[in-house]
Each structure stands twice: as C-alpha cells, then as structure tokens.
Amino acid sequence: MTGIKATGERKLMLFSGRGHRELAEDVAGRLGTGVTPAELKDFANGEIYARYEESVRGCDAFVLQAHTAPINHRIMEQLIMVDALKRASAERITVVAPFFGYARQDKKHRGREPVSARLMADLFTAAGADRLMVVDLHTAQIQGFFDGPVDHLHAMPLLADHVARLVGSSELTIVAPDAGRVRVAERWTDRAGCALAIIHKRRDPSRPSEISVQDVVGEIAGRTCVIVDDMIDTGGTIVRAAEALAARGAAEIIAAATHGVFSGDAAERLAASAVSRLIITDTLPLPPGFHFDDLTVLSISPLVARAIREVFTDGSVTTLFEGES
Structure with a gap:
C-alpha cells in the first residue's frame, strides 16, 4: 500500500x-512513497x-496534474480525480497544479x-478540493479566487541561482x-x-493594432542579459525582447522562465532568434519533438515535494521562501 503515515491514522497519498507522470514519480520518490495506483482511461x-x-x-x-x-482534457481529468476522492471519503484533498491553466x-x-x-478555482471547489498548490501563477491575485488555502x-x-552559477x-x-x-x-x-532593465512596448500611431516600437530602459551594451518571464508560450514576447536587446548591443541573451508551454512553432521561432540559451523548469513536459540547442530543464520536484511534506505535517510552506519578497 502506498502512502506515508503521520501521527494517528492520517496518511499521505x-x-x-496522465499529464506529467514523470514529475509525479520524481516527487513521490523524494517523499519516500509511491504514486497510488489508479485506473485512468478515455471512453x-x-x-x-x-x-x-x-x-x-x-x-x-495530493492530486498532481x-x-x-x-489542456482542457488534463484539467477535466484532474477534476474527475478530485471528485472520485471526495466520494471515496478522503479526509483532505489538495490539487497540485504546477502550471495552473487559464x-x-x-x-x-x-x-x-x-x-x-x-x-477554474470555482470548478476545483465544486469538485471537492480543499487546497491548491501551484507554481508561479501568472498573477498572484488569482490566489484570492479560491475559497481555501493556496500554496x-x-x-x-x-x-536565479542557476543563472548566477552560469554567468x-x-x-x-x-x-x-x-x-x-x-x-x-x-x-x-x-x-x-x-x-x-525594462522593455517598454509602445504602439506605432500609424499601425495602432501592432506593437512595433520598443524602448529599453537600463544598461544593456556589452552585458549578458537574462529575459525573465513566468512562461514561454509561442515565444513571441521573448523573441521581440531579444531583438530589442540585440539592437542595443547585448553581449549574450538568455531566456529564463518557469513554464515551458512552447505552443505551435515556438521552437523554430526561438531557434531563429537572438536567444542563445534557454532555461526552464519541468512544471510541464516538453512537447514532442521540441528542440533548442542550449536548453536547460531544472527539476521542480524537490520544491513540490518539500511543500507537500510541510502541508502534510502542518508545517510552514512560507519558510521555503523566507527572505523572498
């Protein structure tokens, strides 16, 4: 039987x-348990x-997806898994969504x-979730949409520590x-x-529907520039920012983001850009066939596992980030 026993009879499971089984297994290994067997299938x-x-x-x-x-299929699967746990009398249900859709x-x-x-928050509440655990929401105020604790x-x-070691x-x-x-x-x-440095996007008055002019405020020439974002989807924002930095004499341009969505032709767009290195975490699996010459994927599983353990033992998730504002 899988699970970790706490005091009394409470057990972590x-x-x-099916969205990212490798991440779940890595998290389970760091917790010293296994992923609870389940039958998941499509009619x-x-x-x-x-x-x-x-x-x-x-x-x-803890339901990791x-x-x-x-994306809609994966979200629905997680909702159904939560509903099944509620109806099977789980004591507490935490939705673990490293990348929170929508x-x-x-x-x-x-x-x-x-x-x-x-x-999305209302759907998880209705399904029976008591708690959410997410990584780098697009905007922090989304936490207020869920009527329960959000980690x-x-x-x-x-x-940042990886970039510091690198550069x-x-x-x-x-x-x-x-x-x-x-x-x-x-x-x-x-x-x-x-x-x-900050890139300020302005619209050309002659073409109001297009963002065609960019101002860059900060020291760029001759420096290694790291463009930071929460996610890279189509790559358009990163590519346009890299163009502006290259035009102002950046020595090297690195893109760093938590979530590598990489929709459509993002790989080709990034490969043809001024970005020389790409650094992401594994909150999402890489799309099939995705390739970038200098790609680093950092594991998020140690952080997720530590947070799960803190929640399970009624510890403090905040202590994982003490000193961060």
Missing part, C-alpha cells in the same frame, strides 16, 4: 494524472474515467469576456520583457545583486 467518445485501486478513506490526498496539451484570463480586458481563472510556490530562487553577476542584467514582469525581475535582481 499522492495521485497522478470512445472522449469521456474520462477514474478509479483508485486502493482505499483512500481518511487520507491526506500538469495542465499541458490537450491563469492569463484573470480579469476582463473588454466587455463580454469571461474571467476564466476564477471559473503559491516560486521557482525564481531555483532559476555570475558582475556583467549581468535582468530584463523584464514587459511592464507586467517588472516586479518579478526586481526580485531576481535583489537575489543576484545585478542590474535591471
């Missing part, structure tokens, strides 16, 4: 969807079926739009690719003790 019409092969009554359940392509839709930009991040983990220390800080500039990433970039510079 880790469950995995002919695409409906998802889930059943656990061990008793889960009274357990402290990567919201990767096909996080970019956290507010209405125009009329008649949804707030899909709030809908918001940060990959920045992992990424050092004397000739390093951390770059925010847009206004929304400035606070993230500031936390990087606070940790690394290096310079900060």
